[in-house]
Amino acid sequence: MNVMAHFFEDNRSKQFVLVPFCVLSQAFHAKGLVKYDWGGVVKPIVQTLMDFDVNIIQMPCMETLFMGGTATGLNREPKGMSHYDTPEFREACRSKALEVVEQINGIVQNGYQVAAILGMEYSPSCAVKVQYPPRKDQTNRGVYMQELINLVEEQGMDIPVLGINRRGIGPTVKRLTNILQTATSQAIHYRS
């Protein structure tokens, strides 16, 4: 093999996964919500993403932004859906979700694949389908995730969405692994 040719080969991964901001930085959670073995990144999730060698995009932390940014937002108390499900917060979420969808469009237009969008269960912003306490009469999806998924669906994009449940991380890792295996085999199929 020509060693120089190999050196200059572009070896970038063609796959992306979008993650909530706190997956790479749990200090951005509201106070008292980081109770697991990993205090920085959500290790089992990040390890799985690393194992599959995907590009990771950190989506915005809407609660921190809405609380005035990092200086004030990092110190916020945990609040539920009744606090965050307001027209103002929803509008802020939609506006950021639009930027994220624009990014997804650019990725896809350039021949890359968005293998998954991850959410964070129990979050009034980023949950995919679990809240505590559960909402019987309304969706359990967080406000940011509602806006993001609506926009993705409006654009006719079919991207797997998975909520990370830190209280039972094993099943989440299993589902993520399945999603990434499927994405990898599709990518191989498209190449061949």
Ligand code: SF4
């Ligand atoms: S708002 Fe979303 S990104 Fe920010 S800490 Fe909560 S779950 Fe994480």
